[in-house]
Amino acid sequence: MKSDKLDEDGKVVGENPAWFDLGAKYTIADLTVALAFAKVDDAKAIDAGLAYTLKDLGLTLGLDTGFSKVGDVKAYYVNPGVKMAFGESAVYSNYGFSKVEDAKTHKFNLGVEYKLAKNSKVYTEVGYTKAGDAKTKQIGVGMKVEW
Secondary structure, three states: OOOEEEOOOOOEEEEOOOEEEEEEEEEEOOEEEEEEEEEEOOEEEEEEEEEEEEOOOOEEEEEEEEEEEEOOEEEEEEEEEEEEEEOOEEEEEEEEEEEEOOEEEEEEEEEEEEEEEOOEEEEEEEEEEEEOOEEEEEEEEEEEEOO
16 A cells, blocks of 8 residues: 655655555464564564463463564564463563574563553563663553553
8 A cells, every 4th residue: 555645734745655464363262373464665574472371370371473574684583471460460571582683682571560440550560681782771660551
């Protein structure tokens, strides 16, 4: 699909790149499978995810992975994670590994969340990222509302 860009006066100034997105999610019993594909001009990406919930334990195990190519640059990522529910709250953690060309990034995240209402949660999380020689520590708080 191609569409035109408009300036502040509503006049055409160029073209947006062609884009295409397609995704699907399917849940059967305690297993959820998700797939997605995206294309913008010469950039392509494919993502896949699996989640399995052990309801008796309140434990969810997940794995996300993906691959992208922009021109001649290739990248991929793998993110395993775990979430343990305790009533209205939960503790979660995930590890992320990504590689773009020869550059590798490792990420670790640990968080807690509390369900305020049917569609809203508050959370706080800490993270650590190592990309080459650079190391970063993060902390975040927020609220998530799902519709």
